[in-house]
Amino acid sequence: xxxxxxVHGLQTLxxxxxxxxxxxxxxxxxxxxxxxxxxxxxxxxxxxxxxGIAPPRSGSVIYKGEDITRLPTWKRMRQDIAxxxxxxxxxxxxxxxxxxxxxxxxxxxxETNWTYDQVLEVFPRLTERLTNKGTQLSGGExxxxxxxxxxxxxxxxxxxxxxxxxxxPLIRKEIWQVIRQIKDxxxxxxxxxxxxxxLNELCEQHILIVKGKVVFNGDSETLNENKEFIEQSLAV
Amino acid sequence: MDTSLFLVQLLNGVQYGLLLFLIASGLTLVFGVMGILNLxxxxxxxxxxxxxxxxxxxxxxxxxxxxISGTIALVIGIIIxxxxxxxxxxxxxxxQVLLTVGLIFIFNATQSYVWxxxxxxxxxxELLSGSIxxxxxxxxxxxxxxxxxxxxxxxxSMYFTINKTRLGMMIRAGESDRxxxxxxxxxxxxxxxxxxxxxxxxxxxxxxxxxxxxxLVPGMGEHVLISCFVVVVIGGLGSIKGAFVAALIVGIVxxxxxxxxPQISSMSIYLLMALILLVKPxxxxxx
Numbered sequence: 001x002x003x004x005x006x007v008h009g010l011q012t013l014x015x016x017x018x019x020x021x022x023x024x025x026x027x028x029x030x031x032x033x034x035x036x037x038x039x040x041x042x043x044x045x046x047x048x049x050x051x052g053i054a055p056p057r058s059g060s061v062i063y064k065g066e067d068i069t070r071l072p073t074w075k076r077m078r079q080d081i082a083x084x085x086x087x088x089x090x091x092x093x094x095x096x097x098x099x100x101x102x103x104x105x106x107x108x109x110x111e112t113n114w115t116y117d118q119v120l121e122v123f124p125r126l127t128e129r130l131t132n133k134g135t136q137l138s139g140g141e142x143x144x145x146x147x148x149x150x151x152x153x154x155x156x157x158x159x160x161x162x163x164x165x166x167x168x169p170l171i172r173k174e175i176w177q178v179i180r181q182i183k184d185x186x187x188x189x190x191x192x193x194x195x196x197x198x199l200n201e202l203c204e205q206h207i208l209i210v211k212g213k214v215v216f217n218g219d220s221e222t223l224n225e226n227k228e229f230i231e232q233s234l235a236v
Numbered sequence: 237m238d239t240s241l242f243l244v245q246l247l248n249g250v251q252y253g254l255l256l257f258l259i260a261s262g263l264t265l266v267f268g269v270m271g272i273l274n275l276x277x278x279x280x281x282x283x284x285x286x287x288x289x290x291x292x293x294x295x296x297x298x299x300x301x302x303x304i305s306g307t308i309a310l311v312i313g314i315i316i317x318x319x320x321x322x323x324x325x326x327x328x329x330x331x332q333v334l335l336t337v338g339l340i341f342i343f344n345a346t347q348s349y350v351w352x353x354x355x356x357x358x359x360x361x362e363l364l365s366g367s368i369x370x371x372x373x374x375x376x377x378x379x380x381x382x383x384x385x386x387x388x389x390x391x392x393s394m395y396f397t398i399n400k401t402r403l404g405m406m407i408r409a410g411e412s413d414r415x416x417x418x419x420x421x422x423x424x425x426x427x428x429x430x431x432x433x434x435x436x437x438x439x440x441x442x443x444x445x446x447x448x449x450x451x452l453v454p455g456m457g458e459h460v461l462i463s464c465f466v467v468v469v470i471g472g473l474g475s476i477k478g479a480f481v482a483a484l485i486v487g488i489v490x491x492x493x494x495x496x497x498p499q500i501s502s503m504s505i506y507l508l509m510a511l512i513l514l515v516k517p518x519x520x521x522x523x
Binding site for chain 1: 402405406408409411412413415416418419420421422423424
């Protein structure tokens with residue numbers, strides 16, 4: 001299977017503080033990958049470096065065989081990458097319907113895999129909230145809208161930062177269900193989350209980041225073999 | 237004041253207010269979406285008026301002058317954003333003031349150099365030069381009604397574009413969280429160029445259509461800029477709806493004050509602003 005994403009030696013700094021110390025990993029097309037780690041270890045920065053939001057000082061990002069390290073963020077997104085940021089990125093002055101309408105577009109091959117109606121089918125809760133502003137929604141609804149909005153760009157690679165953080169258990173379950181559905185549709189996905197149990201069962205590949213370095217990179221089987229080490233690294 | 241004079245002044249006030257809206261809407265749009273305070277916005281009003289003068293004289297047709305001047309204004313807007321304003325996005329407001337005040341000097345010097353300092357005028361286009369009979373003794377110039385109508389059409393199109401189209405949604409989203417708009421694959425720099433060019437175009441459009449009813453003098457841009465600031469502050473910074481309501485209030489108050497209270501007419505709109513800010517410190521429509 002081909003790699004959809006190859007990350008080589010990312011060194012990323014925020015001002016003076018050195019956050020990523022040579023992060024490298026590959027992701028195969030169609031796979032679902034978890035990125036784990038304690039807060040402040042560089043998970044979000046890794047995603048932001050891949051997306052060009054926090055451009056790395058050195059290292060490279062190869063996407064579908066093409067070096068995108070120097071591309072502006074919006075151009076990377078146009079190559080069918082979608083991003084659900086931590087905090088969800090709701091617009092306070094747009095309704096739920098408008099969030100979906102403004103984001104919707106065909107992918108770079110001109111395909112439409114996700115339509116407005118399909119997204120509402122997956123997230124029926126949003127149907128009742130169509131005229132509400134994005135920031136008037138509950139945390140769970142915001143997360144659903146953020147994912148729905150990302151899907152309407154018809155991505156090949158979906159990046160979810162803190163997919164279920166701060167959500168009620170029932171809502172979490174609903175979100176995981178949808179992520180499973182997205183996985184089944186063949187979209188490659190990177191998920192940052194803390195729920196090892198769900199990630200273990202859902203993802204083919206797991207990456208653990210500690211202090212800006214990849215300290216573990218393996219499949220679920222290897223993850224189970226190293227469970228103690230992983231749990232130790234995640235414990236506060 | 238008798239009824240007919242009252243009516244004429246009301247129409248004048250509304251017309252002046254709508255014109256102010258045209259200018260103020262561009263100012264508030266650019267500020268709201270891009271966070272840029274363009275002090276040279278009034279200069280674009282002036283340039284619009286002088287371009288209209290130049291091309292009306294050259295082509296003998298106000299309509300042609302209207303089209304050519306409007307197009308030039310759009311191009312000027314694109315050039316200013318691409319080459320100058322683009323450097324301001326990551327800087328503070330002081331740098332914005334320095335750059336845009338610098339632009340005022342450049343535009344004023346250009347105006348003075350090209351057209352001189354004597355007052356100039358543009359004739360009302362023949363097709364619109366007549367008057368409409370309002371009552372037995374009162375007539376009202378068709379051209380002023382035309383300005384009001386044009387401003388209303390522009391206001392309605394702006395309302396439609398901003399609230400109903402995808403471009404409008406992107407513009408509003410950019411107001412809320414520009415990084416997220418980029419995350420959705422939108423070229424925010426192109427979006428900003430469009431918004432800035434629209435702002436410049438609106439100010440110039442006001443200058444173009446005003447040319448036949450005002451005298452073209454140096455400094456006309458600054459005068460109108462100050463009135464626009466009053467409108468934008470009363471309406472609420474960044475709010476287009478607020479600018480519309482505030483512009484009408486300011487237009488009507490200014491017009492009536494100059495007839496009824498000529499002694500204080502020059503300060504009437506500032507008094508109005510002070511009063512409104514006392515009750516609503518964020519303006520009528522907080523954005």
